[in-house]
Amino acid sequence: xxxxxxxxxxxxxxQFAKKATDIAREYGIERVARLASNExxxxxSPAVIAAAEAAxxxxxxxxxxxxxxxxxxxxxxxxxxxxxxxxxxxxVIETLLRTLxxxxxxxxxxxxxxxxxxxxxxxxxAGVVTVPRRDDFSVDPDALVRAARTAKxxxxxxxxxxxxxxxxxxDVIQVLEGIEGILFLDNAYVEFSETDYLPLTKKYENLVIGxxxxxxxxxxxxxxxxxxxxxxxxxxxxxxxxxFTVNSVSCAAAAAALADTGRVAGFxxxxxxxxxxxxxxxxxxxxxxxxxxxxxxxxxxxxxxMVELLARRGVIVRSCRSFSGLPDHYIRVSVGDDWxxxxxxxxxNSL
Ligand code: PMP
Numbered sequence: 001x002x003x004x005x006x007x008x009x010x011x012x013x014x015q016f017a018k019k020a021t022d023i024a025r026e027y028g029i030e031r032v033a034r035l036a037s038n039e040x041x042x043x044x045s046p047a048v049i050a051a052a053e054a055a056x057x058x059x060x061x062x063x064x065x066x067x068x069x070x071x072x073x074x075x076x077x078x079x080x081x082x083x084x085x086x087x088x089x090x091x092v093i094e095t096l097l098r099t100l101x102x103x104x105x106x107x108x109x110x111x112x113x114x115x116x117x118x119x120x121x122x123x124x125x126a127g128v129v130t131v132p133r134r135d136d137f138s139v140d141p142d143a144l145v146r147a148a149r150t151a152k153x154x155x156x157x158x159x160x161x162x163x164x165x166x167x168x169x170x171d172v173i174q175v176l177e178g179i180e181g182i183l184f185l186d187n188a189y190v191e192f193s194e195t196d197y198l199p200l201t202k203k204y205e206n207l208v209i210g211x212x213x214x215x216x217x218x219x220x221x222x223x224x225x226x227x228x229x230x231x232x233x234x235x236x237x238x239x240x241x242x243x244f245t246v247n248s249v250s251c252a253a254a255a256a257a258l259a260d261t262g263r264v265a266g267f268x269x270x271x272x273x274x275x276x277x278x279x280x281x282x283x284x285x286x287x288x289x290x291x292x293x294x295x296x297x298x299x300x301x302x303x304x305x306m307v308e309l310l311a312r313r314g315v316i317v318r319s320c321r322s323f324s325g326l327p328d329h330y331i332r333v334s335v336g337d338d339w340x341x342x343x344x345x346x347x348x349n350s351l
Contacts, residue, residue: 008122014115015322018311029314033340036318038161038189038293040218041336045263048256052222055252063248070246073255074226081201082234085246089188089212089225094120096208099233099240100182101126101152108148110139112325114161114186126152132325137163137287141171145178154179157186159193162320162332164289166195176204182233184208189291191216191264192271198228205230213250215292216264217257222250267292274335281345292335295320296348299329306331306351313347315340 002010017036024032034041043049067085074083086092093116101107103125109117111130121128131147134140139156148154154175158167176183185197187209201207209228214220224246229237271292278294279286285297298306303319310317310331320330333344 006123008119008125011122014119017318018307018316020316023311023314023316027312027314031314031339033315033336033343035293035334035336035340035344036316036332037220038215038291038332038334039220040216040267040292041340042218042263042267044218044253044257045260048219048253048260051256052249052253055249059248061248062244063246063251065244067246067251070224070226070251070255073258077258078198078228081228082231083226084229084234084237084241085224085226085251086241087225087245088214088223089186089210089227090116090120091223091245092210092225092227093117093184093186094123095237095241095245096182096184096210096227096229097121097124097126097153099237106148106151108144108151108154110144110154110156110160112137112163112320112323113155113157115322115324117155117157117184117186118324121153130325133160133163137165139167139171139175141174141178144175148175148179148181150180152181153184154181155184155186157188158195158197159189159290161186161188161291162293162295162318162323162326162330164287164291164293164295166193166290169195169197169200172197172200176200176207179206182206182208184210186210188212188215191268192292193290195290201228201230205232208233213254213257216267217254217260218263218267219250219253219257222253224250224254271335274341277341278333278335278345281349283349293332294335296331296333297329298331298348301351302328303331304328306348309351310344310347313343313350315344315347317344 020032107121212225318332
């Protein structure tokens with residue numbers, strides 16, 4: 001019966017990190033440091049949990065299709081923009097590509113990067129063009145424009161997962177001005193970075209900036225993301241999404257989390273402190289990062305070997321092997337709680 005499945009789903013899917021519970025069981029370890037998924041290590045604040053709980057009492061009703069509560073919280077935080085929301089930024093990416101891409105059209109992706117763009121583009125029947133970064137993982141805007149000029153959608157992640165670096169604003173402008181289609185700028189890690197592309201949305205009609213509540217806002221499990229879109233695109237995006245896409249509990253929690261500025265600032269400073277400590281203390285080369293993770297060059301070991309060695313020592317990190325276009329000697333390590341980060345530094349340095 002498998003012949004009935006679309007061919008794009010027969011080529012493997014998203015690579016998930018190893019589960020902490022599996023590692024704990026496999027190696028008999030009590031406390032596992034979870035540094036593979038770039039999450040916030042702390043649960044949401046009591047105010048956020050209370051907002052989600054209050055929303056739970058009304059889940060017999062469908063959510064507000066206009067996502068009013070979250071939209072007004074976003075407006076309070078950022079000012080008036082056309083916002084759209086999705087089931088995580090993954091959901092935003094999927095709906096955006098569904099809105100734009102006809103089968104056979106091109107989606108250009110600056111690589112190495114987050115793998116879901118490719119999967120989502122293939123699911124729309126798109127032809128995917130990958131545009132490699134330079135050896136230092138910076139984006140070559142000339143090369144990107146050359147390869148992506150006629151693409152329906154070009155995807156650029158900044159700060160980039162897994163390399164951690166942000167693309168300078170002037171390079172993004174060059175891309176926006178050089179391409180005929182949309183630039184989807186994945187800004188999942190913006191809160192940890194000094195580079196803010198938001199002012200560009202006032203000038204460029206072909207820019208979409210995607211954001212998420214999964215990282216600094218500590219709501220990865222509630223699957224809620226959003227994007228700044230040009231006004232002309234918003235009604236079509238809404239048409240392409242499923243009715244009532246985002247649930248009322250996630251929206252209530254996200255709205256409350258936006259107001260939780262103290263917690264956000266606390267995690268951002270934890271991340272900045274540990275990016276520096278990783279760089280100073282890990283004996284392998286650590287790449288500069290604008291995100292809540294760093295990429296580490298573990299040569300002559302492979303990323304897979306290092307992940308296995310660290311897992312046995314109770315530390316889960318991510319091998320970069322699955323990021324197509326990267327050599328196989330990198331791992332990606334999130335900033336977690338102090339004890340997790342300390343355990344990682346101690347264990348990797350012992351190898
Ligand atoms: N974009 C990037 C660059 C990511 O790293 C991730 C999550 N790992 C996502 C999007 C997806 O985020 P969400 O949890 O909001 O779907």
